[in-house]
Amino acid sequence: MDKQNKFSRRRFITLSLVATGGMCLLSRCVNPPLSSWRFLTGQESVLLDALVEQIIPADEWPGGRDAGVTNFIDKQLVGPYTRYQESYRKGLHAIQETCKTKFQKQFENLSWEEQTQFLKKMEAGKMEGKAWKKGFDREFFELIRNHAMQGFYGSPRHGGNKNNVSYKMMALDYPVIIGQNRYKK
Amino acid sequence: MGNKHVNAIIVGAGAGGGVVAKELSVAGLSVVLFERGGWATYDDTDTDELISQRTTVLGNAYGPDDQRYRRVMANPDGSTKIVLPSEGGYSNNAACVGSGTVSYGAMAWRYMEEDFKLKTTYGPIEGSTLEDWPITYEDLEPCYEKAEWELGVAGDDSLNPFAAPRRKPQPMPPFSHNREAQMLHDAALRLGFHPFPIPMLRNSVPYGGRPACYRMRTCVGFACPVNAKAGTHNTVIPVALQSGNCELRTNTVVSEIIVNEQGKITGVTYFDEKNRKQVQTADLIIISASATETARLLLNSKSKFFPKGIGNDNGWVGRNLQGHAYTGAYGIFDEEVYDDLGPGASVAICDFNHHNKGIMGGGLLANEFIRMPYLFSNIRPPGAARWGAEHKLFQRLNFKKVAQVAGPYQEIPNFEARVEVDPNVVDFWGIPVVRLSGSRHEKDVEGCKLMSEKAELWLKEAGAVYTWQSVGGKGLSGGQHQAGTCRMGNDPKTSVTDKYGRIHAVPNLFVADGSLHVNNGGFNPALTIMALGYRVGGYIASEWLKGNRFK
Numbered sequence: 001m002d003k004q005n006k007f008s009r010r011r012f013i014t015l016s017l018v019a020t021g022g023m024c025l026l027s028r029c030v031n032p033p034l035s036s037w038r039f040l041t042g043q044e045s046v047l048l049d050a051l052v053e054q055i056i057p058a059d060e061w062p063g064g065r066d067a068g069v070t071n072f073i074d075k076q077l078v079g080p081y082t083r084y085q086e087s088y089r090k091g092l093h094a095i096q097e098t099c100k101t102k103f104q105k106q107f108e109n110l111s112w113e114e115q116t117q118f119l120k121k122m123e124a125g126k127m128e129g130k131a132w133k134k135g136f137d138r139e140f141f142e143l144i145r146n147h148a149m150q151g152f153y154g155s156p157r158h159g160g161n162k163n164n165v166s167y168k169m170m171a172l173d174y175p176v177i178i179g180q181n182r183y184k185k
Numbered sequence: 186m187g188n189k190h191v192n193a194i195i196v197g198a199g200a201g202g203g204v205v206a207k208e209l210s211v212a213g214l215s216v217v218l219f220e221r222g223g224w225a226t227y228d229d230t231d232t233d234e235l236i237s238q239r240t241t242v243l244g245n246a247y248g249p250d251d252q253r254y255r256r257v258m259a260n261p262d263g264s265t266k267i268v269l270p271s272e273g274g275y276s277n278n279a280a281c282v283g284s285g286t287v288s289y290g291a292m293a294w295r296y297m298e299e300d301f302k303l304k305t306t307y308g309p310i311e312g313s314t315l316e317d318w319p320i321t322y323e324d325l326e327p328c329y330e331k332a333e334w335e336l337g338v339a340g341d342d343s344l345n346p347f348a349a350p351r352r353k354p355q356p357m358p359p360f361s362h363n364r365e366a367q368m369l370h371d372a373a374l375r376l377g378f379h380p381f382p383i384p385m386l387r388n389s390v391p392y393g394g395r396p397a398c399y400r401m402r403t404c405v406g407f408a409c410p411v412n413a414k415a416g417t418h419n420t421v422i423p424v425a426l427q428s429g430n431c432e433l434r435t436n437t438v439v440s441e442i443i444v445n446e447q448g449k450i451t452g453v454t455y456f457d458e459k460n461r462k463q464v465q466t467a468d469l470i471i472i473s474a475s476a477t478e479t480a481r482l483l484l485n486s487k488s489k490f491f492p493k494g495i496g497n498d499n500g501w502v503g504r505n506l507q508g509h510a511y512t513g514a515y516g517i518f519d520e521e522v523y524d525d526l527g528p529g530a531s532v533a534i535c536d537f538n539h540h541n542k543g544i545m546g547g548g549l550l551a552n553e554f555i556r557m558p559y560l561f562s563n564i565r566p567p568g569a570a571r572w573g574a575e576h577k578l579f580q581r582l583n584f585k586k587v588a589q590v591a592g593p594y595q596e597i598p599n600f601e602a603r604v605e606v607d608p609n610v611v612d613f614w615g616i617p618v619v620r621l622s623g624s625r626h627e628k629d630v631e632g633c634k635l636m637s638e639k640a641e642l643w644l645k646e647a648g649a650v651y652t653w654q655s656v657g658g659k660g661l662s663g664g665q666h667q668a669g670t671c672r673m674g675n676d677p678k679t680s681v682t683d684k685y686g687r688i689h690a691v692p693n694l695f696v697a698d699g700s701l702h703v704n705n706g707g708f709n710p711a712l713t714i715m716a717l718g719y720r721v722g723g724y725i726a727s728e729w730l731k732g733n734r735f736k
Binding site for chain 2 (some may be wrong): 054055056058059061063071076079080116118123145146148149150152153154155157166167169170171172174
């Protein structure tokens, strides 16, 4: 980007801030990205959606996918979890490669039961193929499992637990008001 | 421009250092209090579970941070691993003014008389460095009392028949029980146990100019939004600052103790808030940086006079690292036991703290602090689903029906559980980092097992329909209760400091934190660390007023 463009872009941001009262997210308003993800590719996000939905499935309450768990993980992968970027890139790729070899399908297109069995095998460390060597199958499963739990049960400020869904499910009032929060009985 | 010479340097503004700062500055000594962190407030992370001091997966609310700090963990097979402050095994204590006392659960335990003479009580134990303290409970009692009254403790020890004798009661009435604790209280009586309300460094009524507790569920792991929880940051440190004699230097990292050409300790080098290397000189130095960091500073201070680090002529600095093996049980009840009356932990028994057959020591047992949603997602009976529909259903149906009873088991001191400095890894400032190695004594598991059985029995009597034990393991201890690495003792060959916390053979260098503990009690150690702060600080102040300049 040359200087002139940079300048005019900054001016545009200033103007739009004035016009909208600063309500819109700058990057989205000015320059819509191809993917809204920070680290994940679009394809990876579809796979991760399927994985976190398996870890926390929808029932009467939304599951991991609708609670924004993928968004939580994506956000942490460019923050505190930058150190796990390589594991995710490698692990998500290995899942799809294994599915292609075994089922000639992407993981997200397997039946629910096939997906579950696949993850149980990962959890038990019984994956075959050199991508899963040295216990990477179990390690990556634990990573996704723990991060999914954090995204679903942690504070919404980190990008998951959309609309306090898990807190509502557990009948915990949030935000905690300083003083005693009492439930309606 | 250089820093002005002062009477005393204190390294670390936590439970020990904060108390010493107050004792010295009120006595008229000029003091510089170094703290690697800044002032922490509730607003930094409010009720965010994932960035608290209890669940640190996305970072520690009150530090240290993952960017500048690291440690090395040495495994039994000789392999090593770098651990970050937000990861398990780091043995973290908060990096802020007040340190752990800002965000702790605030239990205010005095150790028992037996805890000061374990060797006399239990005899030598194979594979252990078990020893009596060079001081008795009676020696420390006035210091406990001072801590209870100056910081503020709510409790009533007269309800605990196993409590050591005291001259004065605790200053505030004890807390009332929540539903779960009341059920456990009643069950304990039926079992012939002796339940009582946990003493707390938390206001049950307004005290010390701070309000009473609002009983939030987010207490342990979090700062208090209304200052009802007493730490050194809102009690003794402000008094020190108001004296006009104490300068608090936040965001400063002390790297080495300076030894001059005559072999005398003259001050410290440190990195200031802009990471510039500086020197501060003083007549005497008190290190209160926690059992891991105090040992690290001594070991990193090598010179021709102290080739193995200061106080380490006999290789005892960093040895006997102890924390607590947390052990207990869970129970699921038919009805909700959760009534959202925080912080949760309120009923305890000391029936199994000492005098258990075949077991050294023991520990208190108490109902636990309220478990936050993510933490609870890792609490499941053996064999239960760890993910999937069943796991989610368990979370929904049982969050308010599960109670936990647990306690800190007093670990058997073990010479091989230790803090060293790593030969290769340095932190952001280039200072060699802590290297942790070793494991708990093999007999600890037996003690943990016994306590877990008692915890399970107690839960069943309270009406739990399904129970399971969670037994403390063998791995290296430490954690927030870290202690023991600069043991006090009368024999310089088998200890690091004398009975006033002074490094043997070094007249002007003291330690005042959990490092001094010969053993760590079956209790949370904060009040004992504070009491030792009063002992060390009080000794220095009284000597100073008599004209002793510690030369």
